[in-house]
Amino acid sequence: RAKHLATLYLNDLADVLRDAIDPRFEFVRYAESLAGSQPTFDPLADALAAPLNLVDDTLRDLTLEALARHQPTMVLLSVPFPGAVYAAFRIAQAIKAQDPRIITVLGGGFVNTELRELKDPRVFDYFDFVSLDAGERPLLALMEHVQGKRSRQRLVRTFLRDGDSGAVRYVNLVEPDVAFAEVGTPTWDGLPLDRYLSLLDMLNPMHRLWSDGRWNKLTVAHGCYWKKCSFCDVSLDYIGRYEGASATVLADRIEAIVQETGQTGFHFVDEAAPPKSLKALATELIARNAGISWWGNIRFEKTFTPELCELLADSGCIAVSGGLEVASDRLLNLMKKGVSVDQVARVTRAFTDAGILVHAYLMYGFPTQTVQDTVDALEYVRQLFENGCIQSGFFHRFACTVHSPVGLNPEEYGVTLRPLPDVTFAKNDIGFDDPTGVDHDALGRALKKAIYNYMHGIGLDEDVRSWFPFKVPKTTVGRHRIAKALSQRG
Ligand code: B12
Ligand code: SF4
Numbered sequence: 001r002a003k004h005l006a007t008l009y010l011n012d013l014a015d016v017l018r019d020a021i022d023p024r025f026e027f028v029r030y031a032e033s034l035a036g037s038q039p040t041f042d043p044l045a046d047a048l049a050a051p052l053n054l055v056d057d058t059l060r061d062l063t064l065e066a067l068a069r070h071q072p073t074m075v076l077l078s079v080p081f082p083g084a085v086y087a088a089f090r091i092a093q094a095i096k097a098q099d100p101r102i103i104t105v106l107g108g109g110f111v112n113t114e115l116r117e118l119k120d121p122r123v124f125d126y127f128d129f130v131s132l133d134a135g136e137r138p139l140l141a142l143m144e145h146v147q148g149k150r151s152r153q154r155l156v157r158t159f160l161r162d163g164d165s166g167a168v169r170y171v172n173l174v175e176p177d178v179a180f181a182e183v184g185t186p187t188w189d190g191l192p193l194d195r196y197l198s199l200l201d202m203l204n205p206m207h208r209l210w211s212d213g214r215w216n217k218l219t220v221a222h223g224c225y226w227k228k229c230s231f232c233d234v235s236l237d238y239i240g241r242y243e244g245a246s247a248t249v250l251a252d253r254i255e256a257i258v259q260e261t262g263q264t265g266f267h268f269v270d271e272a273a274p275p276k277s278l279k280a281l282a283t284e285l286i287a288r289n290a291g292i293s294w295w296g297n298i299r300f301e302k303t304f305t306p307e308l309c310e311l312l313a314d315s316g317c318i319a320v321s322g323g324l325e326v327a328s329d330r331l332l333n334l335m336k337k338g339v340s341v342d343q344v345a346r347v348t349r350a351f352t353d354a355g356i357l358v359h360a361y362l363m364y365g366f367p368t369q370t371v372q373d374t375v376d377a378l379e380y381v382r383q384l385f386e387n388g389c390i391q392s393g394f395f396h397r398f399a400c401t402v403h404s405p406v407g408l409n410p411e412e413y414g415v416t417l418r419p420l421p422d423v424t425f426a427k428n429d430i431g432f433d434d435p436t437g438v439d440h441d442a443l444g445r446a447l448k449k450a451i452y453n454y455m456h457g458i459g460l461d462e463d464v465r466s467w468f469p470f471k472v473p474k475t476t477v478g479r480h481r482i483a484k485a486l487s488q489r490g
Contacts, residue, residue, distance in 0.1 A: 003200045003212065011201060021054045027199065029083030035110065036082030037429040039421045041120040048089055048126075056090055063094040067102070074146065076139070077127075078108040082426075085110060092126035103146060107131040107138075112238055113403070114426035115159075119168050123425070124161035132157040133237040134222070136178040180222040181245040185253040188216075188261055204455050206359035206392035209295060209319055215267035216257045220250060220281065225274045226299055228336040230405035230413065231325070231366065231398060232271075239271060247280035251288055258292065268296030272322075275303040282315035295319035295357075300339050300347040309354035319357035322348075324393075326366050327380035328373045334413065335366060336405075341380050342485035348389040349486055359392040360384070364447055365440035366398045367406060367413040367432070372473050374443050378450055378464045379475040383482035385454040392455055395447040397440065400432050442470070 010027070017025045024031040034044045052060060075095055077088045092104045106127040118130060131138040138157045144150040152160060155171045162169050199211045209215075223242040227234045234240050258264055273296050285292065293316045298304070300322045324344050325337055332339060339347075348358045362381065364374055384390045400406050402420075406413050407430055418431035450467040453459045465472055478484070 007199045007201045031086035032083040035085035038426045039423045041122050041425040059090050060094040063091050074103040076105045080109040089126050103128050105129045107135050114428045117423050118159050119424040121161050130159040134177050180243040181249050185256045204392050215265045217269050219270050220268050220273045220277050224271045230335045233403040235403045244277050247284040250281050251284040264292045266294040272299045282311050285315040292316045293318050298322045300344040304347045306350040309350040313354040317356050321359035324360040325363040327377040345389050345482045345485045358390045360390045362393050362395045363398050364444050367415045367434050375472050375475050376477050379477040386460050387482045393451050399429050401428050402430050
């Protein structure tokens with residue numbers, strides 16, 4: 001509670017910064033709208049041309065301090081989300097103003113997702129190179145280029161500005177990526193690990209895992225072994241290219257990280273950690289008596305038997321999150337999730353019984369979703385809480401992206417895409433029309449209110465219609481449907 005109150009106090013300070021200095025200020029998602037799905041670089045260019053405010057000034061001072069300390073010849077900036085982009089460009093701007101000879105390179109999840117059709121040469125006033133997808137091979141090629149051992153034409157998955165025409169070029173000499181088993185162990189060497197903010201703005205235990213305290217980050221595999229869900233960016237390398245590593249390699253990485261950081265908490269940042277690898281890893285961790293705690297994303301698939309959940313718990317698993325998406329068998333089928341609501345109930349209950357916290361990612365507004373589907377999905381969610389299957393959840397509004405099966409083949413999902421303007425910068429979300437014509441915003445507000453209360457154990461025995469401020473149909477789901485599914489546990 002003390003930490004929560006301290007976080008609220010920090011949030012008040014953020015309000016002061018927002019009102020007095022920079023209306024875009026946030027601890028996370030800073031100036032996110034300048035970058036996310038922004039077809040042109042104009043908004044970001046305007047923001048970067050504005051005089052530095054107090055926050056920008058502070059960032060510039062920190063950048064210059066780091067330059068003085070490390071004297072780099074090349075600086076790599078990683079932008080995972082749109083909310084990290086503005087700061088990355090401000091850092092690059094400060095570097096180039098200080099010493100234009102320092103080579104700056106941009107990469108990371110945002111770039112991999114949104115900048116695949118980059119055409120605006122102004123980006124290269126800040127960055128010399130922009131790299132797509134897994135960074136190891138492109139970076140090795142770039143280093144050889146910098147050392148004069150490789151021409152610009154032979155770079156790997158790299159955007160650059162052509163010296164003669166000034167136009168943006170994408171160079172991709174096809175070379176195999178470094179295998180996941182060979183990429184090595186992540187390092188945090190030199191970072192002030194004790195000085196990151198630990199925030200606790202929501203008392204929900206899963207939200208707490210995301211923001212409070214520090215977890216070593218590691219992936220169990222590269223990509224997703226399922227790669228079928230129709231709302232997911234399965235056409236992108238970080239989902240679509242699946243590669244694993246042996247339990248010995250993973251456990252060696254874990255031991256090396258514990259040794260370096262002195263910290264034993266791990267967040268496996270896979271989109272969906274593969275159950276077979278988790279089983280092998282858990283067995284190895286127990287054999288080595290590794291003494292770590294870990295959590296991560298999974299698919300709620302039937303391979304996670306009660307016995308496997310017990311094994312994972314014994315190896316240090318404290319929480320899992322996974323997609324139940326729209327709790328409706330018709331829609332789970334349409335989205336090719338490969339799970340049913342009953343199966344999710346049994347799997348989540350097995351995790352809970354093993355003492356592992358379960359968070360469900362939920363979705364609304366999927367193509368063809370009706371008001372009845374939404375009411376029924378909420379009834380399922382209510383029963384999952386009531387039956388001790390899940391302890392935490394969040395409803396996200398479905399967003400169609402250009403890289404997902406829905407965005408690529410909208411007709412298969414009964415929707416039509418709205419045309420996009422010419423894209424020279426970021427491309428990701430795309431508007432669509434669903435003939436169902438449901439007001440998902442209004443329904444979404446009710447869903448969010450309901451789940452917030454369920455997480456606090458409130459309103460679990462009320463009719464789900466009571467959360468909606470307007471008339472909705474009665475649920476068609478039997479009142480004891482989940483209890484029945486659980487009793488059929490084999
Ligand atoms: C873990 C994760 C989170 C965690 C982060 C916890 C943490 N503190 O680390 C949590 C749950 C908090 C989170 C939150 C969000 N996330 Co997230 N997250 C991920 C996820 C699954 C893994 C990231 C990761 O660590 N990968 C492992 C590392 C090793 O890979 P990597 O960072 O991509 O790096 C490789 C390459 O990109 C490249 N590379 C990286 N940087 C650089 C730099 C240079 C110079 C070079 C050459 C190469 C290079 O080399 C690396 C090694 O190959 C990714 C998807 C994914 N699979 O990557 C989404 C992802 C980054 N998240 C995404 C989103 C949208 C969000 C949210 C906005 C979701 C939301 N609506 O709330 C929030 C943002 C929160 C915020 N602060 O703004 C999107 C971003 C897409 C976009 N449009 O930009 C991604 C790509 C997933 C997706 N498609 O939806 N996320
Ligand atoms: S949503 Fe998750 S399980 Fe489905 S394809 Fe994407 S990463 Fe894999």
